[in-house]
Amino acid sequence: MNTQIKTVLKAKFGYDHFRPGQLQIIQGVLARQNVLGILPTGSGKSLCYQLPTYIQGGLTVVVSPLISLMQDQVIQLNLQGEKRVISLNSTLNMVEQQAILSNLSQYLFLLIAPETLGRRDVLARLQQIGVQLLVIDEAHCISQWGVDFRPSYLQLGAIRAKLRPKSTLMLTATATQRVQQDILEKLGVSATTQKVSFSVDRANIFLDVIQCADDQAKIDQLKVLLPHLQLPGIIYFASRQKAQAMAQLIQQELGIPTAYYHGALASKDRYLIQQRFMTHQLQVICATNAFGMGINKKDIRFVIHYHLPTNFESYLQEIGRAGRDGQQSIAIGFNSPADYQRQLALLHMGLPDATMIKLFYQQPNKFANTGDAAFELLQAYQQNGFDQGQVQELLQHKLVEKQQELTAFNQFIQSQACRRQLLLAHFGDELTRPHDEKCCYQGFDQQPLMRLKQIGLYVDQQSGSNQTALGGQPRKWPQILRHILE
DNA sequence: CGTTACACCTGTATAGGTGTAACGGTGCTATACT
Numbered sequence: 001m002n003t004q005i006k007t008v009l010k011a012k013f014g015y016d017h018f019r020p021g022q023l024q025i026i027q028g029v030l031a032r033q034n035v036l037g038i039l040p041t042g043s044g045k046s047l048c049y050q051l052p053t054y055i056q057g058g059l060t061v062v063v064s065p066l067i068s069l070m071q072d073q074v075i076q077l078n079l080q081g082e083k084r085v086i087s088l089n090s091t092l093n094m095v096e097q098q099a100i101l102s103n104l105s106q107y108l109f110l111l112i113a114p115e116t117l118g119r120r121d122v123l124a125r126l127q128q129i130g131v132q133l134l135v136i137d138e139a140h141c142i143s144q145w146g147v148d149f150r151p152s153y154l155q156l157g158a159i160r161a162k163l164r165p166k167s168t169l170m171l172t173a174t175a176t177q178r179v180q181q182d183i184l185e186k187l188g189v190s191a192t193t194q195k196v197s198f199s200v201d202r203a204n205i206f207l208d209v210i211q212c213a214d215d216q217a218k219i220d221q222l223k224v225l226l227p228h229l230q231l232p233g234i235i236y237f238a239s240r241q242k243a244q245a246m247a248q249l250i251q252q253e254l255g256i257p258t259a260y261y262h263g264a265l266a267s268k269d270r271y272l273i274q275q276r277f278m279t280h281q282l283q284v285i286c287a288t289n290a291f292g293m294g295i296n297k298k299d300i301r302f303v304i305h306y307h308l309p310t311n312f313e314s315y316l317q318e319i320g321r322a323g324r325d326g327q328q329s330i331a332i333g334f335n336s337p338a339d340y341q342r343q344l345a346l347l348h349m350g351l352p353d354a355t356m357i358k359l360f361y362q363q364p365n366k367f368a369n370t371g372d373a374a375f376e377l378l379q380a381y382q383q384n385g386f387d388q389g390q391v392q393e394l395l396q397h398k399l400v401e402k403q404q405e406l407t408a409f410n411q412f413i414q415s416q417a418c419r420r421q422l423l424l425a426h427f428g429d430e431l432t433r434p435h436d437e438k439c440c441y442q443g444f445d446q447q448p449l450m451r452l453k454q455i456g457l458y459v460d461q462q463s464g465s466n467q468t469a470l471g472g473q474p475r476k477w478p479q480i481l482r483h484i485l486e
Numbered sequence: 487c488g489t490t491a492c493a494c495c496t497g498t499a500t501a502g503g504t505g506t507a508a509c510g511g512t513g514c515t516a517t518a519c520t
Contacts, residue, residue: 065512066514067513088515090514090515090516113513113514114514116514119515144512149513150514152514152515173509183499214488238510238511239510239511240510241490241508247514263512289511289512289515290511290512293512314512321509340487341488342488345487349511350511350512373488480506
């Protein structure tokens, strides 16, 4: 079998060797086992389901969280010369969708969101055709989004039971022990899954946390740091408004081509900004957590958290966007005493409390058409047969879990020990090399520029890469970007 | 917690101060309308 695998690797993908983890995952899939693959970003996860599909034939259904990710995958496969791939989503009208379902047997790969996959007509058709391999891409979404954001992710267990695929492959770059267990339980494959995991450590990313007295101190710190940082980079915020305001400030006061990015932007603007970032027309993106999944830019030199997230997974996902080219990069988090309350507030957002759950189950129509996210969530649970007690317990449990994660993550933020060791420990990993000056910063002094020098990322303001990266025309960009920044 | 929106008050300056409440993130799909 291994000879055949190698032949296909060369013929279809043009490679002579596998990257760590790939072969083991592929062998598991081909042996009709369920596999949970935890591989660092950029280590070739999509090959893990594409290659076995070519060997075993039949339909591979890939569950993907975002339409843009599905489209990326379709394009990537098309570029590899594969035409038997299709994405079923709401960008297509009903006629087009029906055409795809009717001709499903001619495809090798179907990319689909859990919401669409749960549709009766889609499930019925897939049961008819038969699913060889079920892939859950970005599988941490089951745990991260399932309960309180996209309840369809919780239905994947029931969906899988109906589809009865020969094997199920769950892929992610970040999953703590708890999240791993959660994924397997919710999919109903705890007893039958083989785990293939590699260290989530990103050794070329220097970890730094800067303690700031208040919001103004963060802004001051940004203004000091940015002119001396190698570009490009991402700055994360916990609110759209702040992201927008800081993008303007950086653009105007520091003259760095910057745009903001968040969930309220039209999809064509999102696409445009991504493209301009990819092609170096934009050097800094000020974003909420909407920016990230599917961003495949190799040379991002820094990720700054103006606001740190509320858990380890989000943090690791977000800093992991830096340094995919293997070059030295830096992850800087800003923390201020006021942040904890904001983080706490975010945990409760969109979660209906006990009173609302009770009211909803008594008089569901009272909330109809209010556009309320909590209502939509309750409606989804009700439609899937959850009673009041179950919903209450599920959401209460999730809230407690989130609070525990926040507490643990804040200990990490406040720590003066080796942050990499703490981070890795949370993912069940150990340090692969001893702590040194390129690992992380231990302590709370206010000299972050010194740290940049120490790891070789300090840029001299006069002869810096800011100008050279722009081909000597740094002042032309702001005009081009005006409509994005308005 | 920090910021913002807005009702209310004062008492004629139809604006400015004050108190209170709400907000702050992530996306799929279906449906109704232009």
